[in-house]
Amino acid sequence: MMKLTCIAFAALLSVGASAQRSTQPTPTAPANSIELGTADSLVQSLAAQHRNALARFNKALGGESLAVEIKDFYDQSGQVSISGQALESSDSVFFLKGTRRNLRGYLVLHAKKKAFEYRTNEAGIVSVTEVPITKVYPDFDEDFQRSNRSNATVEQLAVAHPVYSSMALRQAPHIGPYANQDVTKLESKPGSAWVFYLNTAAVMSGSTPINGVTKEQMYRAWQSVADQYSMLKLNVTTNKAVYDAARAANPLRTGVINFINQDGRSFAPIHSFGTTSAGTLYRNPASGFDYGYGIGMTAAHEVGHQMGMLHDGGGSGGEYFEGIPAYQWGPIMGNYWQGGSWANQLFTWSKGEYNTASNREDDLRIMTVDEAVPYADDDNVNGKNLVLRANGEINPADNWGQIERNTDSDTFAFTLANAGTLNLRVDPIEYLRMLDVDASIVNAAGQTVARSNLSVNRSAEFVNLSLPAGAYKLLIQGGAEGTPQNGFSKYSSLGYYAVKGTLGGGTTPSATPLTSGQPLPNQTAGTAGWLYYQIDVPAGKTKLTATLAGNNGDADLYVAAGALPTSSSYACKSTGSASSETCSVNSPAAGRYYVGVYAYTGFNGLTVTATVSP
Template sequence: MKKTRIKHIAPKLLSALVATSILSVGSVTAADNLLVKTKQELGSVNAVINGLAAQHANPNASFLRSITAANTNTRPELDTDITDYHFKDGQLSVSGRARGIANSSFILKGNTQSIKGYLIRHDTQKAYEYSTDAKGVVSVVEVAISKIIPDLDDQWLKATTVNNLAGAIHPVYSPMALRQAPHIGPYSNEDVTKLESKPGSAWVFYLNHSAVMSGSTPLNGVTKENMYRAWQIVADQYSMYNINITTNPAVYNAAKSANILRTGVINFVNQDGRSNAPLSSFGTTSAGTLYRNPSSGFDYGYGIGMTAAHEVGHQMGMNHDRGGTGGEYFEGIAAYQWGPIMGNYWMGANWAASRWTWSKGEYNTASNFEDDLRIMNVNESIPYVTDDNPSGKALNIASNGAISATNNFGQIERTGDTDAFTFTVTGSGKLDLKIDPIEYFGMLDVDAKIYNAAGSLVASSNKAVNRSAEFIALNLSAGNYRLVIAGGAEGTPQNGFSNYSSLGYYAMQGSLTGTTTPTDVVLTSGIALTGQSDTTGTWKYYAIDVPAGKTSVVFSINGTNGDADLFTQLTNKPTTTTYKCKSDGATSVESCTVNAPAAGRYYLGVYSYAAYSALTVKATVN
């Protein structure tokens, strides 16, 4: 295996791989070079925005020349062509390239108070950065190209060995990963050209793999499962945010038309090379680049997925997490099998329980103290997902004591978030319960604690370098209990990791034996519960937890015999006279909808007007 075919290549090879014909844009004088090495003021933010608007209206114009007409030293190589222009409600996004230079990129984005951006010219390996000072004056200065495209630094090759890649241990799916969210669980013959992690979200990141596909079939011997995993890893790493990671161009184009500032794109290319992405290009059409590297010794889905998560991080505005012996790319902490995804994730390729997370530079040798989660949430205005368990819910325990991952799962969405599940033991009980992180390339380290009614800690679990929590044959006396799940930590933040980015989905599976008080049968949105039956004149109740901000919740039952009627209510169990919605026709096929539902637990009551069997019960939150 040749090192030059591993994921990244030295920067001088990059332009050769993507070389295009270069058009002359005029000579550059020594005075020009001196000028750009120092900061050149362009004028106020409004002047720049007005100049960009004028160039958008007249593509032959130059926004730079229009605002610096009196400056005889205006540099022709800074002239740009605008390909995408968005200015709405005071928010700006402009994308393009150096005038007449295909192998280049240009962006400016911001608002009427401050704009920033860059111009990159791969033909000359030069970059120019635009910024706004405290007085609202926009200026441009030449910077090292690696400041704008961090992964053009060839130190990565020095910090990574072929053995690391060849011995890579791929993640293993938890048996509890059962599509609790669209991106969770093994490939199941989905159309890999239409994958979406959060359908309907206004924030969209597009993984454009059209260049490595022939229709819906991957090229180069890559399987659909590989392509699924590449998408899945990116969806895992960004699952705490309300952003739809998609491979569907129609979804991306619709979101881009609505608000380009809420979108991003990275392009798969059918070449070997060093993957890279321009810093802070989310909110524009300036794309990152993912090279295929089929001979580099790692699985396409796993390797390309990790690389995509890293490069998308650059597009969100994050620089490398540096330190240790890895220099530009921190190599992680082997004792805890942890490292930052913006470091060198390949240095831990042989760790069986590796966790690669966002970081804020808490480890000892850190030199980059950027708060990754804040950058995405505040700087790029990407919202967190809604807390799925804000005030606790009942643990779903079947009549035989089984605790199923289908009905018992959740998500730790933010640093310090906790999810509580309550249950009651009326006699003596024995709990066997395992709690797994269920995302393929997840970040969650599960910490679980059980408290009694007095608030005293009964038991806790956070398995070292394992990421799961487990209670085995735990004896419980009669009483009320609360299971609290949180993001875990190991070691210390300086030598280990904190719960800063211990985020993601988990599920629970096990049993509670002994005499217990039946709990609510909690439905999973969109997943039917089958095989229900009851005798004439009786009730059966089911529940579903509805987060804030949902548009509707649809309740339905479906059966071919008897006469089952449907009633729903918020917080309390419904009756035939007290309900939010009902459907009580002459068959066992019923449906009703609650629009703009308040957040909380909704109960679905099925009244058996005439005995029924083989009934399906479902609730779908939209």
């Protein structure tokens, strides 16, 4: 369980070499290193110090004491997370994480600009090695942010932040413009066990930002980080209570960055996600950029360091690649300021595919494998029906989804009884987007009828597309432009999208047919998603009853006559706090009724039933 104490300890109690070392030959430690024994013995020593604060043993390297003070200690089921500071200096940071077989971490003495790396070798022996401080804090020394903004004026940076798509209608909590939310209680994925906390306390007075910053700007700063990590099951939050609960359950699934009420250069310790060691985010109000956009991009970059990513370098930018202006693309771990004035900027994760890349690490693998933060669940596994409202309207509130992985593709099916005309646009709907939309119309024979991936625009569009009668699918996936060497691939073309338009040709709203009294099992939807069903009611019937039966998530039930129900337009509804709901329409008029199921929180295995009573 979580232990929150302040207990002084040194790197390791002395344990006999024969008990500590593997019988296999071990590499010789470098001259600037010392060995501390096995990871398991180190954890046992720290546990002993929890029981007895006097059980100390001092180690030193290069004339510097390695004694530290533990603030947070977690050791459960072989998983370990330890954070604190140097015993002799509060201006320092220390953290270890991993398992009883494999630990990794750092001790940094800020005032002396010295750093020490703790690593476990193949034989299971933990050693401490002095390393450059920039290995722990990639952004610690060079004042990159200011020196590299010289090519973009203050006026450009102040007005160039992204414009919301008109389709951004709160399809997920982090999508859409500010709507008077409490900016101290924001959550991108409520209920997730993986949490990253943006600690804004130092730049807030209660729920009001200080320094002339608006709530809308604070919202966009949070929103930018939520956008960059939306492909993960990571709840980016400004709510301390949410973070505290997640940290108490398992700190290896949490991270924190502190907003600071002063100017300075933001920085964060590498691989500190999974510990309570925080990143540092300065406000820089005099620098000229829009706060929400600028602080949001910087936070996304620094959180990237905490998740384990180094800088994406190359080209004339040196350590910070400046992106490719022809495609308005750049890596978020490079020089995102250089593209701050691009109208259709696209800042994504990278694996160094571009020609001059100096860092070819796989960012997505680091987050999902090394740091063990899982991808979000696929919200369109087997395809969905394209939802059509009256007169063939395709509304973005009904038709949207997420490309969670670069192997993901989403399909929406529709059928034309007669020849018709399709006008349709697919937009990425996140603020600091990563998704470049590639869309196709595919017929029943699997042939691509039309394809769109608008150049340097991020959207796809079909205008007055004539379609003969038949069955079709709208196929949506992440797009790419140019080549991976000079452009960008679909590697990190990820995120939320929505669909808007019309389908002419006498179409009617589309929904899954139900047969009276026959349950339809195994229905699934992600948070904020809608599912639609239809049933025909003959004349003279006394009641139409719809029911939902599920044991997870929170599904809400709506029924309407002649049109798809919404949360504000319905004949009956049932919106309890679970997924067991019932509502009835008495003396229903003859005609077609639609059952709408809204996922207040995501669910699976839901059974939907509609019964027409005689």
